[in-house]
Amino acid sequence: MSFITPDLPYAYDALEPYIDRKTMEVHHDKHHTGYTAKLNAALEGSDYAGKSIEDLLKGLNSLPESLRTAVRNAGGGHFNHNLFWEILSPRGGGKAEGKLGDALASSFGSYDGFVKSFTDRAVGLFGSGWVWLVKDGAGTLSLEATPNQDNPLTGGKIPLLGIDLWEHAYYLKYQNRRPEYIEGFFHLINWEKVGDLYLS
Numbered sequence: 001m002s003f004i005t006p007d008l009p010y011a012y013d014a015l016e017p018y019i020d021r022k023t024m025e026v027h028h029d030k031h032h033t034g035y036t037a038k039l040n041a042a043l044e045g046s047d048y049a050g051k052s053i054e055d056l057l058k059g060l061n062s063l064p065e066s067l068r069t070a071v072r073n074a075g076g077g078h079f080n081h082n083l084f085w086e087i088l089s090p091r092g093g094g095k096a097e098g099k100l101g102d103a104l105a106s107s108f109g110s111y112d113g114f115v116k117s118f119t120d121r122a123v124g125l126f127g128s129g130w131v132w133l134v135k136d137g138a139g140t141l142s143l144e145a146t147p148n149q150d151n152p153l154t155g156g157k158i159p160l161l162g163i164d165l166w167e168h169a170y171y172l173k174y175q176n177r178r179p180e181y182i183e184g185f186f187h188l189i190n191w192e193k194v195g196d197l198y199l200s
Helices: 021-043 053-058 065-086 098-108 111-124 178-185 191-199
Strands: 129-135 141-147 158-164
Touching: 021 065, 053 065, 065 158, 098 111, 098 141, 098 191, 111 129, 111 141, 111 178, 158 191
Parallel strands: none
Antiparallel strands: 129 141, 129 158
16 A cells, blocks of 8 residues: 555645745645655565554664665655644644643643743754654653654654754745744644644
8 A cells, every 4th residue: 555645634825924835835745745755665565565654653663774764764754744734724823722731831831831942942953854742651741853854753752743844844935034934833733633632
């Protein structure tokens, strides 16, 4: 079974003014689709072709060396973007509420404390990668930064929210103004989806 790049759950221009149409077209149709194609090509004919992307990333270190790099890079890119589109919404923003809101306040002192910690981590990330809100097996929340298309699943954590800090995610609109992109990201977060992931 081949992996597919899912359609966006909203129009290309639905996230404006924070993320522009052209960026979404290039990001989804070129970058995400490219990761998916490379993942399928790497797995074709192997014993791992029928596994889920989650299982592949969780078991990354046990994969044959001939597959490990492709799954890490292309498979990570496929999974990370699948999640990224889902946790964004044209009706996003506001604050996390309910059990997730309580957990963020417990872990970071307050919702605003979470925003500051997440923003500082994202602004300070060197090069390309992601910053994540993750939970461990006990449900404890923390932040994690990963380079390139690495994913917290490989380290045993569950990603709930992630911001793509590759330049292709923001450079057409923001150029080198990464803090502005991060600020705009918080206007788009689909906290209902993130809350569902936290409770699952």
